[in-house]
Amino acid sequence: MTWSATAPGAHQPDNTAFTQQRLPAWQPLLSASIALPLFFCAGLAFIGLGLGLFYSSNGIKELEYDYTGNPGTGNCSACALADQGRAPPLRCSCAWYFSLPELFPGPVYLYYELTNFYQNNRRYGVSRDDSQLSGLPSALRHPANECAPYQRSATGLPIAPCGAIANSLFNDTFSLWHQRRPGEPYVEVPLDRTGIAWWTDCHVKFRNPPLVNGSLALAFHGTAPPPNWHRPVYELSPDPNNTGFINQDFVVWMRTAALPTFRKLYARIRQGNYSAGLPRGAYLVNITYNYPVRAFGGHKLLVFSNISWMGGKNPFLGIAYLVVGSLCILMGFVMLVVYIRYQDQNDEEE
């Protein structure tokens, strides 16, 4: 503990910028010449951006139809009325007639929208087994506990796909018919049901289990479909590249929504005469009404929409940018006034 025993200077600390806290540094200062222009520039930039966003969002066309079938709201009421118990009647169908006075510019996308549907409920969100969905054979036979009570069927078979999310798969179907001129027959508009899910989802994340003897059905042998389903998972679509866990409707459904009101892409309209959009004329959407929502006060909507460079119709960002931009400029003026008055005061004091 005594220092004197050693050579002089032996314990002198190192003379480095770091140890002496003299590291070269940039010392910015929040002065009026920085703060005030910052506010004005930010304000102007935001207003500019906001205008752009607002107009591009406004330019997007949307057509909505609520087909929940609450009494007196259209011809889906019959199906909805039949759906008083929990199990809906099979293949009840209804229709939505509408006409377009002018071209609905394409590409047009068909969405279904659900409200009051809590896909973001924690218990709902965890009720899935991603191992199973990634095609792991062991997980196919032994679904994760999180899937309960949709882990095993009443007979004890493992459910594939397991869990509440899969069980509640949206199963209304739509077909779109077009009548060019009054009196002409309705022509079915081709709906592209592929390419509606994220590429990473249906090509990487979701995978079917390895085929057994070249058959997907055999691969799923020994599993049960979720109780709400009317057919097993490997029969979701006749297209072998769009069935099983990689069925795009299923994949879209499994990407749970963040909010209780959400839209999911049903189909893209981009084939044949309809690649440029929906031409004017009368239209009919034939709805197969399977999915009960009235029990919990939910709504089902059909939405036709086109998109712009920044996606679908959403005025929020445009308005928010305009408001924030204006606030910035307002604030900038307030600060300017205060600053000038303060300067005067200082001068007086001196």
Added chain:
Amino acid sequence: RDHCRNLQWEVESFVPLIALVFFYLQNNTIKTSRYNVFNFLPLNLFEQFQRLANAYFLVLLFLQLIPQISSLAWYTTVIPLMVVLSITAVKDAIDDMVKWLPGPLADILLLSSSEPYSLTYIETAELDGPEITEPGLFLLNFSSGKVTCESPNNKLDKFTGILTYKGKDFTLDHDKLLLRGCIIRNTDWCYGLLVFLFHLGPDTKLMQNCGKSTFKRTHMDHLLNVLVVWIFLFLGSMCFILAIGHGIWENKKGYYFQNYLPWKEYVPSSAVSAILVFWSYFIILNTMVPISLYVSVEIIRLGNSCYINWDRKMFYAPKNSPAQARTTTLNEELGQVKYVFSDKTGTLTQNIMVFNKCSINGMFYGMHAATKKFVLTSVFQETEKVDFSYNKLADPKFSFYDKTLVEAVKKGDRWVHLFFLSLSLCHTVMSEEKVEGKLVYQAQSPDEGALVTAARNFGFVFRYRTSETIAVVEMGETRVYQLLAILDFNNVRKRMSIVGRTPEDRVMLFCKGADTILCQLLHPSCRFLRDVTMEHLDDFAIEGLRTLMVAYRELDNSFFQAWSKKHSEACLSLENREHKMSSVYEEIEKDMMLLGATAIEDKLQDGVPETVATLNKAQIKMWVLTGDKQETAVNIAYACNIFEEEMDGMFIVEGKNNETVLQELRDKMKPESLLESDPVNIYLTSKPQMLRIPEEVPNGNYGLIINGCSLAYALEGNLELELVRTACMCKGVICCRMTPLQKAQVVEMVKRYKKVVTLAIGDGANDVSMIKAAHIGVGISGQEGMQAMLNSDYAFSQFRYLQRLLLVHGRWSYNRMCKFLSYFFYKNFAFTLVHFWYAFFSGFSAQTVYDTWFITFYNLVYTSLPVLGLSLFDQDVNETWSLRFPELYEPGQHNLYFNKKEFVKCLVHGIYSSFILFFIPMGTIYNSVRSDGKEISDYQSFSLIVQTSLLWVVTMQIALETTYWTMISHIFTWGSLGFYFCILFFLYSDGLCLMFPNVFQFLGVARNTLNLPQMWLSIVLSVILCILPVIGYQFLKPLFWPVNVDKIMDRIHLSTKLPLPPPTRTKLKYASCRHSAYAFSHKQGFGALITSGKILRSRVSKKNSFLFKK
């Protein structure tokens, strides 16, 4: 039960004490370390989990393992907890390794020594002012015996015991005890018996006096504990609100949603579900209580302590000793100090007395203050030292700068000769001459040593003394004076005299003493000389020198014979001896002829007055607590600027009449404080349990001097409160004649009543108690051993480093800690409270907003480095400005930068940010799609947007807080953000997600979402909305609510642009008017020892034989 201590010994042959102690050290190192290799892990873990925060996270972990309520994966808690525990464990292990203290010393019962009569020269300067030698017990041939003595206690000046030796009992008293901390001087060997061993518990008297050694916690620690409790309550109420919301939701919606999401079988009703979800939210919102807070605080303090160790400007080259931060837990408190309690000797002063000037027969010798300053500022040391080569016996270390005095001596000026003769005769110094011509003086006080040494160098060498003679070599010629009487010093007399017979058979009396006393005893004929000398004394006093007047009287032989008779009668009288003696003394000490005056410089340490002035400017109050005498203490107080001449009044509290004095004092300082209507009085009466005395402003500068025994009365009676109120209004307070315990009591008193941060600084063992009692203890590693240093929190070699420790390191540490805490709480609130808003849209189902891995890494990886960088490198102003504007220190004293109010601000800011961070992304993704028509309103994309916005916001926020952007800050801040994106792509990569599909579920989200314009627009919007209001607030705050510091900062910023004005030197003022600067640090009763010859006989014989041989 047995309060006595029995010690028996049986020894064949005795080893010298030094060897004994050495042996003792070898075998009895005190093991204060807690751990060994085997018990480290369990013991350390056990200790760590005793900390509330860690225990909380352990409980949380168990909660998470219950599947019914688990809302977060277990690893979100386990990984951070493991990291925190292991960092703390490593730090504990390192701390522990350092704690192998050097061995103890004990109180020693002195048995015999090499010196005649077994006297031992001891320096107990540490204990109660400098003094030397204590007579020991002498037992020469001992081999067995028994000691019965009192049980350990803290009374330094009392010891009772009985030594049974060869069937005889000897009483033991405190003279025979060497206390721990004494230094044995000029004694070849001694034997002793260890009585109170430190090893057996802190039994030694000194340790008993040291006060309890408690683990010091800072105010910030206490505040943090309170805040953590607040956070708990806030957390609980939020969980409660959300649980109720959940109950309502399950009732209204969840119940009907069972077609798609059936209730669990163990949930019979929505109420049960609500109870479960309460705990689920408890788990989710746990990040409100920041797990890494405590460990981060410790790392920051460690870093800031290292800066102290590394500081070259606190390195003292002559002793090769750097400053040491011995505690790494108190740093920010250094920025909050309000009261400094300082020891005097060795702390403010160097404890070196230098004969500096004198006035002989009306002539002034030595440099004038003005010339001295001139010399110092112009060509350094132009004036040469006086050459003493004509005198072979001169002390080479002595230096003097006025040649005229030597010339006067050489010329044979009668008065000068007489002056130095009196100095070489009138003292109680002992000399030792082991090698011919090399004299070593044993002085009772350093003052006296300085005077005798001065006389020696000018050619009046005190060579040796016997009980009856004093031999002086006068200009090379040895003359032996007969010592007739020593009229000893005491506090009332304030002088000492000797009567001697010259070889020419003249009887002379030489006297030295305080000017105030001596000038009344002078012969009327020297009135003119007295006036001149008094003027010189004034000059001396102005420079803060310690002065003594010297006078002589030639006595008539018959007069002396008559007096001598009276004197011996008085000596032998049994009743009222003291009084009789002093009246006898007075008879002879009159009509003296004035010779002159001496001025001794009690050398202050370098830079002490400047440091005190700087600390004063920083509103730090300085109290001097010293064991020394009032006069010397006051002298030093003036010299170091603690007292100033312009003060409006100075009060001395002596004796038991404290109350009246205090009343009087207060009446003068702040008359209204005695009225019942005074707000402070009302406050104090309304709150009898007494929490805190508010700051009171007196109407001027006052000084208070209080001595130890009055203080004891004040502390025993109910005057404590009055004393504190009065003393704290004074500019400077001097407490003298203090015992170590009293020093601690004073510190405790201020701590208790003022609730401000106190710092004690000292160098000796007698300061240990106050060093331990104060919030911060600083040890000066000086001459007086290592006691103070070993018990201190910070140690360095020079008092002047204190200003750097406080104003630079302390201020930075405090500012950094405050910035750290504000930011840390803010970032966790902003992070956690988003869950709260999401609850309203997710059915209160305890759904998290973020990916679990983000929650795991947020505190640990993504945001830890920027905030560490901030709190290790940030400087609002550099050290030069900190020292130049001590006013910048003030906010720390009032704890303005982080307190409960600031915490609430953080909370509100956090709530606002979390609101923005939730609703902006929500609005962005609501029913929104990408430009290819695919959805982005899925939960995982939403998580990604929110967490990325959050990270941008907190990064921008810290960028805003950072005022000092070093390269490291850039790397930490922007690197962390970049690192986040790297980790993101790794966590969301195909390989990892496919390997563990159930753990890493966010496959491809980064790729799909980060290229969306909406996402970036939303992030920009969130950042602007979170940051611009803060900028606006920071801009407007100094305009609307300007504080002193803002103005200083403005000035600093202005002057960094313009060229620097030359720094204004702190003007040093010396006392401008007269106060007696007399100094005598003697202990009474030494004269008797000399005349009785007890000390000297054997030495004389030795010397005689030596002479004979010659």
